[in-house]
Amino acid sequence: MLRIDGLTRHFGDTVAVDGVTFDVPRGTMTGFVGGNGAGKTTTMRMIMGVLQPTAGRVLWNGHEAGVADRRRFGYMPEERGLYPKQPVLDQLIYLGRLQGRTTVDARRVATDLLDRFGLGERLTDKLESLSLGNQQRVQIAAAVIGGPELLVLDEPFSGLDPVAVDSMVDLLREHTTRGVPVLFSSHQLDLVERLCDQLVVLSRGNVVAQGTVEDLRRRGRVLHRLVVGGDAGWVRDLPGIHVVDVDGPTALLDLGGTPDAGAAATDVVLREAMARGSVRELAEVVPTLSDIYREVTV
Numbered sequence: 001m002l003r004i005d006g007l008t009r010h011f012g013d014t015v016a017v018d019g020v021t022f023d024v025p026r027g028t029m030t031g032f033v034g035g036n037g038a039g040k041t042t043t044m045r046m047i048m049g050v051l052q053p054t055a056g057r058v059l060w061n062g063h064e065a066g067v068a069d070r071r072r073f074g075y076m077p078e079e080r081g082l083y084p085k086q087p088v089l090d091q092l093i094y095l096g097r098l099q100g101r102t103t104v105d106a107r108r109v110a111t112d113l114l115d116r117f118g119l120g121e122r123l124t125d126k127l128e129s130l131s132l133g134n135q136q137r138v139q140i141a142a143a144v145i146g147g148p149e150l151l152v153l154d155e156p157f158s159g160l161d162p163v164a165v166d167s168m169v170d171l172l173r174e175h176t177t178r179g180v181p182v183l184f185s186s187h188q189l190d191l192v193e194r195l196c197d198q199l200v201v202l203s204r205g206n207v208v209a210q211g212t213v214e215d216l217r218r219r220g221r222v223l224h225r226l227v228v229g230g231d232a233g234w235v236r237d238l239p240g241i242h243v244v245d246v247d248g249p250t251a252l253l254d255l256g257g258t259p260d261a262g263a264a265a266t267d268v269v270l271r272e273a274m275a276r277g278s279v280r281e282l283a284e285v286v287p288t289l290s291d292i293y294r295e296v297t298v
């Protein structure tokens with residue numbers, strides 16, 4: 001298991017990461033989300049030992065992660081970092097050997113990976129001759145070529161087409177099934193919602209929310225949507241009901257409070273609506289991950 005314990009990094013007066021603590025347990029996929037400059041890349045660099053923390057620790061299976069541990073971590077850095085002018089297969093074989101594979105084994109694994117990413121015909125091409133999305137696929141292959149015990153991926157999905165996203169998802173799931181913890185950053189919240197066992201939300205260097213998508217949903221504000229036959233503007237005159245928005249026949253209401261108070265408010269709204277005509281819908285609106293994200297990062 002990976003444990004990030006109070007990780008902090010200052011750059012001059014800037015506090016890029018401020019006491020970040022979270023776990024990535026065995027076999028779980030953890031999404032790392034947050035706005036631009038929130039501190040995701042800086043945290044990942046510290047996990048990989050590329051950057052020294054100002055304070056805090058990176059623990060791997062209960063001990064402080066050292067060079068030998070990190071050699072078994074797969075990393076896809078933000079700056080990518082493969083050689084543009086070298087053939088893709090050669091680079092992957094080289095990286096595989098650095099991580100302990102024989103040349104024959106590294107060639108087999110690299111060829112398999114490139115095949116599954118649809119690059120079987122491009123093995124001897126220079127990286128720079130590939131489209132950006134295809135270069136990205138090679139970068140992903142580079143992160144997993146050594147058979148990593150942990151995967152740390154900085155925006156692995158950016159620039160990938162939907163087919164490549166699916167191959168990438170399959171590949172990551174194969175790793176988590178084997179027990180490998182996977183931490184990846186992404187701005188694509190739909191993907192994060194689809195993929196992650198848990199997520200960590202960072203804002204200005206601080207963890208502002210963490211847990212499963214369901215945990216976060218429970219924390220989020222549950223609103224109610226009322227749709228009536230005519231105009232719903234009258235809801236604004238109901239005492240004690242917080243109206244978030246009204247658009248013609250549809251009103252979005254925050255009936256809030258305790259479950260009991262919420263239920264009582266729902267009864268009031270329903271009674272009033274029925275007294276005025278037909279009611280088409282009165283239902284809870286489950287917040288999306290984007291709604292929750294906006295709420296916790298403001």
Ligand SMILES: Nc1ncnc2c1ncn2[C@@H]1O[C@H](COP(=O)(O)OP(=O)(O)OP(=O)(O)O)[C@@H](O)[C@H]1O
Pocket residue numbers: 011014015016034035036037038039040041042043
């Ligand atoms: N080498 C550096 N020198 C000075 N400041 C830095 C350095 N690296 C990062 N920072 C600052 O640290 C903060 C966090 O940046 P970081 O790149 O970790 O954010 P991020 O969450 O990965 O953002 P993005 O989603 O835009 O990639 C920012 O204010 C950034 O300007």
